[in-house]
Amino acid sequence: MGVGKVMNDVKPYLAMILLQVGFAGMYIVAVASLKRGMSHFVLVVYRNLVATAVMAPFALWFERSVRPKMTLTIFLKIMGLALLEPVLDQNLYYMGANLTSAGFASALINVLPAVTFVMALILRMQQVRLRSRHSQAKIAGTLLTVAGAVFMILYHGPAVQFPWSKAQHHDGAGGQQGGFLMGTITIIVACVCWSGFFVLQANTLQSYPAALSLTTLICFMGSLMSGAVALVAERRNTQAWRIGFDTRLFTCVYAGIVCSGVAYYVQGLVSRQRGPVFVTAFNPLCMIVTAVLGSIILKEEITLGSVIGAAIIVVGLYALLWGESKDHANQVADVSASGGSKGTAAAGELPITTNGNGNGKHELGGGRGRGLVFDVETPAANGHY
Template structure:
């Protein structure tokens, strides 16, 4: 009996990072449905980013303060600036660029590009020698092929949108030049967002070696990221009404996103990064996209895709996954 229990425990500890990352993606999938209604009500996404990380910081602070009093290293100025930059990459800069890119492109395009983060992270990890690349191993070959296919898809989706199709209404108001400029701007924003996101994952592993207190690091990331996002939001949003929470659903979505996604899940990702490395953590990202599609189809009865006119004579693929970058 003891041998059986020991076997189960060994299996659990071996696959604990995998289990935690799967649970994290399930939480991200529910985040889409909870916050979708808030954005439909008119809640500003940049304000949402600020509020959720304030909540995340407040929730994680007491755990970090009491549980890591002895394990927390001294915070030097150099280390603080490193955490400040880490917060900039993972919270304020990345998420705000993501939401800005949604204004200029399509939701499916942004979601598809965001799913290349594992490939970008893998390339950066190999360059920085944080990930071993064995071309003689089938796993190593699979990683290389997956990365090449993923990056090729990004280039194709960014620079090729197919030939123009004449509208059935015969309208001449389509301005391909302005739409092309918007699409290019959005493409640059989402690609830049994915790059900073990948750097964030890589940098987590580096920072954890100097500051292994994961609860405290999670708290710092939330508070600093919230402050940075607040400054950015104030610059682009001058209406005080945008900061008001007018619906109860908005409040609950902020609480859920703050406590679960900005608090617990960031801590889980830091722990898994320390155990398995940054590439391992990013590998589970596309799972949330698939879960959202499945839940939206079977529970909400939404169609997984449809073709929609972009207004420029082009038709592009849209899906119900447009807000997956809320993470």
């Protein structure tokens, strides 16, 4: 039983680590295709079509007897999810990465947990006690994360040389200053959209707990909506829709299967178990892998400002996560002490279920009477990407 419990606890970590490695590969192949002239509007359409085709058979077969009835509210939530992730987030991120670099974009995207935390505060989904060390750590972590992002934007510095990058031509992270600034802004807006996607996805899974079907519907609606956008954006360039057996086709298939289909499903499960902030906690791993691969494959330049800013972001990120983990542990202890599901009928509380070991757990996290919260202990993109 002890080994089984350890394996069950390790699963979310292993899933998110493998997912971040998959995201890193997508960042590299996507930027390579974009810099060769592929339209990011078309890439988003094909990516989500591939994801829909791959995930639909699994959803139809494995969830044929458990799929809830579709209601207008759930349909509107799915439309919102498709708008936030496939349409806005993916297009803005690809645009920003193309204007900057894969390494810079994957480093800046680490502000995602802080954006999610701030969004939770604004929506009154998080509770902060200023006298609590855990809350102070979350606030300090958020401020450090923002400071690191600002540092990356304002200071570039000299290029950092790696043994494999000497005497190579580099693709500067900035290019023209105007393009770099626009790329930075689009990446930050993409972070906001992605955070909104995580919050809405976790909420939607409460009323529509068929994760495979939800993933398929998000990708399908995303294909239709992003297709309409692409038709308008590329109306004078019909050649943009043509892809051959090259990196563009590989990018569409890889991103569709790994970073849309599999990622949405896995992130949805882990988000239900550990909360959206936990899902975003592994971005630094993706940043490191992307930076190394980008400097080797794409010959991208990594500046000192990006390295320092990324380090500040990581410190802030884990201060935020330390506070989240301590709050989470306290909430689990409170739930266990209160007798699991006892008293869940109180107004404003989320339902508490029990696992096989009898330990109470919130489906979407957190303290009593607080509505939706991010500190969760039950089965969780974007990505992302």
